[in-house]
Amino acid sequence: MKLRRDVFQAIADPSRRMIISLLSAQAMTPTAIAENFNSSRQTISKHIQILTECEIVKQEQKGREIYYRLNPNGMKEIADFIEPFRQMWDNRFDKLENLMKKHQSKK
Template sequence: MKLRRDVFQAIADPTRRTIITLVAFQAMTPSAIAGNFDAARQTISKHIQILTECNILEQEQIGREIHYRLNPDGMKEIADFIEPFRKFWDGRFNRLESVMKRHQSKK
């Protein structure tokens, strides 16, 4: 049985987060992705492999080239984890806004 990498460890790396941002807007070849970094292409390929193993990136063969793009379904695990915290902080900020509005109206 092959263990899947932890998606949260994968996105903890700043290089991998940058790769996610790059391919979120358009599919890119490994060479195009690597062109955005001052690192060896082999190093960037390893980052791409980790993101692919976590289902954050998906690959598509177009002619001779492989293109990587963001897999929205792979990001769901991250979004599902973050959602309760987002709701919590939204509630806190809404209450703070109410307090501030009441304070401003008393002036």
């Protein structure tokens, strides 16, 4: 069984988060991705490899070019982890908003 990299370690790196942001807009070649960084193409390729191993991005061959695109299913593990916290903060902000409205109405 091949051990998969941890998705949270993958997104901990700012360069990899930037790659995810770039690919959320469109599929890109490694060269096109690397043009957005001051790092070597080899460094960016390593970041792409990690994101691919975590299944956050997928590669697709088009002719001679390899394109990388965001894999929404790969992001699900992250979203599932974050969701309870998002709900908790939404509830807290709702309570704060209600408290502020109540305070405003007393003035």
